[in-house]
Amino acid sequence: MQPLPHAPRTVDRSGRSRSRLTSLVGVLLALALSLTACGDSDGEDGPTGSGQTGAAGSFPVSVTHAKGKTVVPSKPKRVVALGYVDVAVARALGAPIVGALKFGGGADGRNFPAVTPPLDEDVAVLDEVKPNVEKIAALRPDLILMTSGQPTYQEVFAKLSAIAPTLGYRTKLAQDDPTETTQLIGELLGEKQTAAELIARSERAIADFVAKYPEAKGRKALFGQALPDNAYLLVTPDAQVNRFFARLGLTVPAEFAALAGDVGPTGSAALSLEELDRLDAADIAFLLFRDAKIKDHALVKALDLTKTGRLASLDMGTAYVVLLPNPANTAYLLSKIEPTVAKLVQ
Template sequence: MSPLPRLMRAVTALAVAGLVLTGCSDSDSDTPREKGASDTQGQQGAFPLALTHGQGKVTIPRKPERVVVLGFADAQIAAALGAPVVGGTRNTSSTDGNWLGVSPAFSSEVLTLDAINPNLEKILALKPDLILMTTAQPGYGSAYKKLSAIAPVISYKNKLLQDSGDELTTLIGQALGEEKKAEQLIAKSHKSLADFAAAHPGLKGKGYAFGQEASGTVHAVVAADGPTARFFGALGMKLPEPLVKLGIESGGKTQLSQENLDLLDNAQIAFFGVPDKKAGEAFAKRPVVSSLKLTTSGSLHFLDYNESGMLLGPNPAVTDLLLAKLGPALKKASA
């Protein structure tokens, strides 16, 4: 993350599973839970370990030795924490099948699972003792009970793609028995963000906009407390109130009509995910978009779907890569 308009559905045609903003519904979960609920049992790194996530409660009997990752952030965070990953979903838009930001990269032998459609037999054959699906496609959320019969499952914490990257890193670190590594990864991320903000004080108070264009439809991420807002907030930036007031349709986003595209000019910088350079050029030439101050000043920037996917679900494992990618544009905005 399931018909349109649901989160990430356009990835089938665009071959970018998991990264396109085409909607999401909270009904994707089998067992919704109250936001903020979480509990653990046992001391740090001790097993058996009981955890509560967005689709239920799970007990992990021992430190995992065979981990399956089903979402892009699951892969990024698990790799950064050195998890023993034996299976994962393949990103068909990359040459090696890895999600951008997965370091060290997984081998092709590991990336054998479809990112959209669950294959329970394949997952069972991997003999996992932990399944991570905090950012997996909605189809995996729907299969939660069946997956739980195979191995302990860790799903999103509150809502799909609405958890902060720090929350997911902490949760995954607990499940792996790698809390200290998770804490270190989060601390490193915080330092990188703080250092960037300190080096570019002109960003403080600047408005940003972020979204994606897919098949002619424009979506903007307008969740003022979502993971994207937290990333920019750490740099001192804010989501302009006129965009916030549009309201959330689903998955932290809303569709922008031709009539309200001018609201983007309440931001001083904007990033939009597009399938390719040609699509970005076409977007910039739209009647309203072409006359925006953002466009004429060179402050409208385009990302490919893999890059915008990191900004859709930023987490400590990709903080430095995100800052490197957005850095030149952000430095210009800070001036």
Template sequence: MGVARVFRFPVLATVLAASLLLAGCGSSAAPEDASAGADGDGRFPVTVPHAFGETTIPEKPQRVVALGPNDLAVAQAVGAPIVGAMQNVTATGPVLPYLDPLPADVLALDPNTTLSLEQVAAFEPDLILAVSAYQVVDRATYDRLSTIAPTVAFAESLYGASMQDDARQVGRALGEEEKVEELIAAADARLAGIRDELPGLAGKTYLFGQARGEILPMVVGEQNQSTAFMRALGLTVPASFANAPASDDLAPGTVGLSYEEVGRLSEADLLMMTFAGDGDRAAFENNELVRRVRAVQQGTYTPLTLDQAVALQAPNVVATGWLVDQLRPALEKVAGAGS
């Protein structure tokens, strides 16, 4: 499958939300098992396979640097000793909205700049987590990080596995598989609970995309992480969008519409949009063709904040409850529509 293509916007600070629409192949399974040796708790050394080979962690990590948002979320949730991490990529503040605050000297890596190997090294890590690190998608960067400390990357491609298997990849590296399975079970239960509470979601359709200048990229690939997340709630993309070939210059699983084609958005019961830059929301919402879209007229159009868009574009098991709560008003509307 290779490393997923990511299209980026000029401002790196919005790379996950405003670069929206990373490729994803959610059916990819993480490696079956990591070889374990024995230290004090019988788990280490542990060897974790990943896209760039395999990494052996000799002892239970005591100084962890988390380079990706989902790395940080899972590591913090299982109580890992985090000494360095990337700040939130959105403009709402340095801390992901569903996580407990961390000291400023821990959230010291700036997503607006090129990854500083010197800064990473200054944390003196004994483990670097890069399973969801958008700045570590090539072997050269991985190799440089590996000279600092054992580094664990994604299994096959960035956001190329399910959110559950990405969490397991982090859990293996930390020796916290059982705690991660608890996180996964809680996330899966929350999704199942919403299906039970809102049975009207079953059979409904949705579209999730971005207004970016003259193009409207929509995430529609069956195995994108966001598509898998919404499918777990009972919603699917409209049939004419399902697994449509990717548009030129967009990531796999992403289809670009022009404003002249915006009528196709009426195929969705629920429309969720985020916006790449200043003026894009106004341009979208003030467009006469957009105003005629069924979801807009029925009140099931939902503009997303950058934090919401990032969490939906690349969901993780820790953010699931927060994200469901954020989307719930829209989900309730679409579940009740036509029922």
């Protein structure tokens, strides 16, 4: 994930917010988390919602999304996945993936966390940020999945859809309901029942987690990244991570949630280094430290969050997973946040 130019809002000590030019990572896209905090792409005002032609598992299948309409005439045999959610969900559904993003931050140098089974070396070959349309065309896909692709990929949607039917995001990048996205991908793959089973397993895992940690209900949580000059917190309630946290009973602290309507397309609010103590507005926090020096900053060390072990330092892979929760990574995500959530009981 690479930094994206953006002017987020910064919280100051008088309670006012000010605009300041900086760069974000997106994953998300959303923290277009490198965080990749992402925004909307062309076509945001296009049609939304989905529709299917034909009986379950039959073709053709037609789906309407923010970029237009995608029609898949027959069950796909060569699928290219251009976003983390697309890779994770398609892999979980047994899609015949012939090309996918390569995640250099992965344990094996190519796979995102929670992609099961892992992609082979000759499949994970596409750059995470820089589209190579010719390389994608050479893979001869009959379906391209790009519901969560980086903004740079969204910019070449028209070129990609000329190669093969291409599925874009339904409404807004990194803000679609991941359950609905899984259903759409399942429809286009002819794996509607498999998608329903994946969703059901995810729902059970969430329900079990909520039952195990009732203390999380009503508590405050923050997710973001720390760069050399600022920390960026994803505050919009529509962000997938905050929707997921809400299902666990966790909400964004009020002073940050109040900025949600005025933070721009990435939904991120910025804290200067002098304001890092404001992180203690949360009961737990999950941060990707892009600069190790920030992790060792005096104000970070002085946080109650740090002293109580309720500030989790995320690696890039885990940050992607937290940023873009979906039915394919639910169990993995819960396992990663559980040690921090468990601190709420102590």
